[in-house]
Amino acid sequence: MLQxxxxxxxxxxxxxxxxxxxxxxxxxxDEKGVCNYCRQVDELKAQYGTGGERGxxxxxxxxxxxxxxxxxxxxxxxxxxxxxxxxxxxVHMAQAWxxxxxxxxxxxxxxxxxxTQNIRKVLTPxxxxxxxHVVDNKEADDIFRAFFLAGVAxxxxxxxxxxxxxxxxxxxxxGVRYVLEGHSFVxxxxxxxxxxxxDGKYIKSIHGKYGRRPMKTYPLMTFSRLxxxxxxxxxxxxxxxxxxxxxxxxxxxxxxxxxxxxYYGGHHLENRMxxxxxxxxxxQKFGADLRNNTLSALVRNGKITREEAWSEYNTPPQxxxxxxxxxKKRLELSEQEYERIMAxxxxxxxxxxxxKKRFERLRPLFAxxxxxxxxxxxxxxxxxxPAHV
Amino acid sequence: MSKQITIVDYGMGNLGxxxxxxxxxxxxxTVTSDLDAIARADKILLPGVGAFDAAMVRIQDGPLRAVLDxxxxxxxxxxxxxxxxxxxxxxxxxxxxxxxxxxxxxxTKRFPSAPDLKVPHMGWNIVKPGAPSALTKDLPxxxxxxxxxxxxxxxxxxxxxILKADxxxxxxxxxxxxxxxxxxxxxxxxxxxxxxxxxxFAAL
Amino acid sequence: MLRTRVxxxxxxxxxxxxxxxxxGAFTYVGDPCNTVRIFNELEVDELIFLDxxxxxxxRPPNLKVLADIANECFMPLGYGGGIRSLDQAxxxxxxxxxxxxxxxxxxxxxxxIAQVAEVYGSQxxxxxxxxxxDIWGRKRVYVASGRRQTGLDPVAWARQLEAMGAxxxxxxxxxxxxxxxxxxxxxxxxxxxxxxxxxxxxxxxxNVEHIEDVVKRGGASAVAVxxxxxxxxxxxxxxxxxxxxxxxxxxxx
Numbered sequence: 001m002l003q004x005x006x007x008x009x010x011x012x013x014x015x016x017x018x019x020x021x022x023x024x025x026x027x028x029x030d031e032k033g034v035c036n037y038c039r040q041v042d043e044l045k046a047q048y049g050t051g052g053e054r055g056x057x058x059x060x061x062x063x064x065x066x067x068x069x070x071x072x073x074x075x076x077x078x079x080x081x082x083x084x085x086x087x088x089x090x091v092h093m094a095q096a097w098x099x100x101x102x103x104x105x106x107x108x109x110x111x112x113x114x115x116t117q118n119i120r121k122v123l124t125p126x127x128x129x130x131x132x133h134v135v136d137n138k139e140a141d142d143i144f145r146a147f148f149l150a151g152v153a154x155x156x157x158x159x160x161x162x163x164x165x166x167x168x169x170x171x172x173x174x175g176v177r178y179v180l181e182g183h184s185f186v187x188x189x190x191x192x193x194x195x196x197x198x199d200g201k202y203i204k205s206i207h208g209k210y211g212r213r214p215m216k217t218y219p220l221m222t223f224s225r226l227x228x229x230x231x232x233x234x235x236x237x238x239x240x241x242x243x244x245x246x247x248x249x250x251x252x253x254x255x256x257x258x259x260x261x262x263y264y265g266g267h268h269l270e271n272r273m274x275x276x277x278x279x280x281x282x283x284q285k286f287g288a289d290l291r292n293n294t295l296s297a298l299v300r301n302g303k304i305t306r307e308e309a310w311s312e313y314n315t316p317p318q319x320x321x322x323x324x325x326x327x328k329k330r331l332e333l334s335e336q337e338y339e340r341i342m343a344x345x346x347x348x349x350x351x352x353x354x355x356k357k358r359f360e361r362l363r364p365l366f367a368x369x370x371x372x373x374x375x376x377x378x379x380x381x382x383x384x385x386p387a388h389v
Numbered sequence: 390m391s392k393q394i395t396i397v398d399y400g401m402g403n404l405g406x407x408x409x410x411x412x413x414x415x416x417x418x419t420v421t422s423d424l425d426a427i428a429r430a431d432k433i434l435l436p437g438v439g440a441f442d443a444a445m446v447r448i449q450d451g452p453l454r455a456v457l458d459x460x461x462x463x464x465x466x467x468x469x470x471x472x473x474x475x476x477x478x479x480x481x482x483x484x485x486x487x488x489x490x491x492x493x494x495x496x497t498k499r500f501p502s503a504p505d506l507k508v509p510h511m512g513w514n515i516v517k518p519g520a521p522s523a524l525t526k527d528l529p530x531x532x533x534x535x536x537x538x539x540x541x542x543x544x545x546x547x548x549x550x551i552l553k554a555d556x557x558x559x560x561x562x563x564x565x566x567x568x569x570x571x572x573x574x575x576x577x578x579x580x581x582x583x584x585x586x587x588x589x590f591a592a593l
Numbered sequence: 594m595l596r597t598r599v600x601x602x603x604x605x606x607x608x609x610x611x612x613x614x615x616x617g618a619f620t621y622v623g624d625p626c627n628t629v630r631i632f633n634e635l636e637v638d639e640l641i642f643l644d645x646x647x648x649x650x651x652r653p654p655n656l657k658v659l660a661d662i663a664n665e666c667f668m669p670l671g672y673g674g675g676i677r678s679l680d681q682a683x684x685x686x687x688x689x690x691x692x693x694x695x696x697x698x699x700x701x702x703x704x705x706i707a708q709v710a711e712v713y714g715s716q717x718x719x720x721x722x723x724x725x726x727d728i729w730g731r732k733r734v735y736v737a738s739g740r741r742q743t744g745l746d747p748v749a750w751a752r753q754l755e756a757m758g759a760x761x762x763x764x765x766x767x768x769x770x771x772x773x774x775x776x777x778x779x780x781x782x783x784x785x786x787x788x789x790x791x792x793x794x795x796x797x798x799x800n801v802e803h804i805e806d807v808v809k810r811g812g813a814s815a816v817a818v819x820x821x822x823x824x825x826x827x828x829x830x831x832x833x834x835x836x837x838x839x840x841x842x843x844x845x846x
Binding site for chain 1: 607608609610620621622623624625626627630631633634635661825826829830831832833834
């Protein structure tokens, strides 16, 4: 699966601009050899005016709207925090933007000390309050286990969707109409569609089939909840880094210097389930190494060369030694059971009930919602169009 | 190249925790009460939690004593006694009536009763370096360890005292004489400080 | 010199960690093992786990959860909850815990304290006392997670536990628990001046000043903290944390 680290001797076709290669789902190369994902980033940049004057202006208008809508309330926006670079930096910048955020965290009970310490180190000096939703650890493990047993890739889906739901709930509870997310298509790229997918129905189906415990504390975002939050409560999702200039490296230096924040490295040491997913699960079971996402973004932004990115990409991922032992212990899997399930052929989300078709049918509606940030544009692009095989 | 460590199970001690620490520092360790296994050991760890006599009575009269004496005094393999295990290495303790193993010239005494000296000595305390030793190599200057004991050890020879601590009286927190090592504190529950000792013993 | 211990006291409810307020309503805090790993990384002095439903459900300690916890821990561990026999205490020690805390059963059959102390040493036995003001405002010892009155006076009871061989007293103010309002200094002082064994004060810690106070003015030898180390702030979200060690050290010198 790993190629020769020398870019020139690779025997797969690689984009001439980034390092996505032909193995990436839904990839196509234009006459210049540039892939459609690079083009998509270009288009979004043009659309949003990212990092330029237009983008800045648009964002400042949005910030003004947020301030205005939040007058008289304790908080005017919600920021999802994980202890990571993007969210920590956003909390820091919120002050400069004149905003009064409520930090929101979804604890899937697999956090490391770095994550919790980082959250504390940034929130405390900035006097930002924290709202946390902690799921019952046995329930969380049951859901993770269900995904593992099902043999599908989206073992992290439950966490991602739960955070989105929890942010909405926190916003609603506090009369807040804006949720700030740290996603940046410039620093992260757009995740290729097709391979990975998740929504509330998918999680429910997998859990229904392979889970053993009732879902009581897990915050499931059903379709009707999504509709409620976006269309009725009209809570908007804003992604500041789609508009303004953002460099992860500069952000990290600032956070380290100002708050004693710690970078956990590219190995996802902030959450052990994430670390397992990126370091072991995806590479070993699905032959998918998701590092090309951020590496390609770094290349596009001129932070590293294609050669350097390719070399890094084809170095085996580093994994914390006892991570696997911890994973098996938490999910109550014996050595044999773990090996057996890992060896089974990977299954796809297409084999299970999801809302995908419904999202596609309702494309016109979501197009409207996306235009006014009631759902993120990336959501619209990914969910409302048929996925490539 | 590190040899395996044999943790002697004589019925008293925090065997699991000790095993865990060795595993954490990448050393191979097994827990056993089997005399043959102990007889073949390359390195021995003697754990111990509880009362002096309760421990000695399990060791002194049986074939285990003969095996241990031979390993320690004749074959002179590295032996590491922790907590009560270190006190057992001495000639005897004021806590009990039975004699100790006597592998190191030392006595175990009770802490004096004093109005603001609560006994047992329980908690994290800092240690001062004594004579140099392979066991205490690379320990940071301000090392602290977790102590839980009502009795303390004093060696006859100053050269045998490798770490000292203070609690009402100055006493020996860690000792060494030739191949015999001892640590009074719960090395297996002292975070990175304890880990350093375990690592050093594993590397002997 | 001996550092004053600041000990996170974590509450186990079935297989999850929770935090209560005045021994009542609870909030989910997270997974026991994962939380232990975080405290490991923060190098805290010691941990105490208290199973808050074991006695009520009349069941023994959950050895599986405790074993998982002990495997992760490189600092001293104490456990309390539902211990009613020497055998049960032994099973907890064998797993790798240094101390057991006995609360309800000590009031039913005080011999248990001596029994465990004799075999494992006093330092392994914590006499756990929960105190609440009764309807006349007198502070009394309660057992079974604060639901049963014993009529005992905390000072007298602490003396008895000491006499029976307990190596430490864990003194908890039910009224202050989870309130962040500071310790019941009068209660703590009354007990610390009556016994010669260390007293761990629990219930009410909201900031490092409270911790300093209960040690310097209350005479506590150690402090157990709950809400402070599992919540970001009073009334805010769950965030496992620990006060700055150097700050604590400077204050508690």
